[in-house]
Amino acid sequence: MRLARWSLDSYSLAYEREVRWSDIVESAAQFVLLRLESDSGHAGVAEATVKPTWSGVTRRTLEASVEELFVPILQQVELSDPAAVRQRLDTIPDNHAAKALVDNALWDLHAAKAGKALWQLWGGRSSVALSWAVTRQSPALMAKEAAAMVEGHGFRTLKVKGGQGRAIDVAGMRQIRAAVGAEVRLYVDANGFYSMQDAKSYVKAMADAGAEVVEDPCPLLPDAQFEALQQASPVPILVDFGCASRRDAALFIERGARALSLKPGQFGLSDTRAMLDTASKAGCATVVGLFGESALGTLAALQLASILPASALPSETTWYLAMTRQVVKTPLKIRGGAVELPPNAGLASLL
Numbered sequence: 449m450r451l452a453r454w455s456l457d458s459y460s461l462a463y464e465r466e467v468r469w470s471d472i473v474e475s476a477a478q479f480v481l482l483r484l485e486s487d488s489g490h491a492g493v494a495e496a497t498v499k500p501t502w503s504g505v506t507r508r509t510l511e512a513s514v515e516e517l518f519v520p521i522l523q524q525v526e527l528s529d530p531a532a533v534r535q536r537l538d539t540i541p542d543n544h545a546a547k548a549l550v551d552n553a554l555w556d557l558h559a560a561k562a563g564k565a566l567w568q569l570w571g572g573r574s575s576v577a578l579s580w581a582v583t584r585q586s587p588a589l590m591a592k593e594a595a596a597m598v599e600g601h602g603f604r605t606l607k608v609k610g611g612q613g614r615a616i617d618v619a620g621m622r623q624i625r626a627a628v629g630a631e632v633r634l635y636v637d638a639n640g641f642y643s644m645q646d647a648k649s650y651v652k653a654m655a656d657a658g659a660e661v662v663e664d665p666c667p668l669l670p671d672a673q674f675e676a677l678q679q680a681s682p683v684p685i686l687v688d689f690g691c692a693s694r695r696d697a698a699l700f701i702e703r704g705a706r707a708l709s710l711k712p713g714q715f716g717l718s719d720t721r722a723m724l725d726t727a728s729k730a731g732c733a734t735v736v737g738l739f740g741e742s743a744l745g746t747l748a749a750l751q752l753a754s755i756l757p758a759s760a761l762p763s764e765t766t767w768y769l770a771m772t773r774q775v776v777k778t779p780l781k782i783r784g785g786a787v788e789l790p791p792n793a794g795l796a797s798l799l
Contacts, residue, residue, distance in 0.1 A: 492557025572754025
């Protein structure tokens with residue numbers, strides 16, 4: 449296949465309520481959509497979440513990177529092997545968001561050409577278990593939201609956003625547990641809020657409050673301090689923000705990492721699939737992490753989630769539920785805390 453046409457579009461999807469992340473407060477999510485069309489008559493699409501403090505880009509800088517750096521490469525190469533094309537993209541340093549966007553669109557194009565959904569081509573499961581992320585509010589409001597999402601969608605796992613101070617985080621965990629009962633699994637993401645000096649006692653406090661995993665209790669590097677923290681922890685430390693590449697994944701695993709977050713929307717399906725392979729060989733648990741995707745970006749991320757081992761945490765990619773509109777025709781319906789993946793050969797037909 450050769451590239452025949454390409455286009456970029458952008459859109460904003462409002463939230464039902466204002467959302468407070470660790471670094472920003474927003475009332476809507478911003479996205480850029482890339483469409484690649486081949487000379488074989490097939491199309492592949494992908495979505496990028498545009499939050500500068502998450503992905504390092506604005507809409508304009510992302511679109512410029514795609515147009516000026518990577519489309520010229522796509523125009524020169526054969527497109528049938530997305531992993532091989534990704535290697536060509538990597539001859540340009542940095543620009544992770546643009547590479548991920550192009551990479552994911554190429555995998556979608558690959559599926560369209562093959563006439564099967566990507567999860568089918570990869571031998572994945574049609575049903576994928578999901579979790580919900582309870583974002584920062586007062587403990588009472590977090591507990592109310594948690595109970596509503598469990599009742600409304602059947603989630604059996606909740607990711608609780610910490611980083612509001614230890615006392616509030618503990619109170620939040622306890623009130624959520626009281627609201628959802630003992631059968632729902634809980635884990636905590638502090639988004640690196642605490643210091644390394646405080647992380648050991650924080651992780652213990654969260655474990656005592658019922659957290660099965662603690663994500664980014666402090667800023668993490670694949671070094672001796674991380675190794676000591678994980679060894680002292682009663683639960684796995686889930687590495688997210690510090691694991692930004694295949695190399696980072698290997699380094700953290702060498703230092704004893706027991707769980708890694710994989711984000712296709714941030715790093716692309718090629719790299720996160722390679723990171724999954726590295727983690728699986730080492731017996732390191734994985735989860736497909738939240739990256740603020742709409743339903744379209746969620747469908748792309750779930751292709752990877754479909755091939756995670758049974759021991760993996762349920763995929764966190766349910767944030768689209770917080771949005772009032774979508775760019776796909778048919779809503780992604782969650783039943784019993786899981787979603788059935790559509791058999792469409794590529795996602796362009798769903799727009």
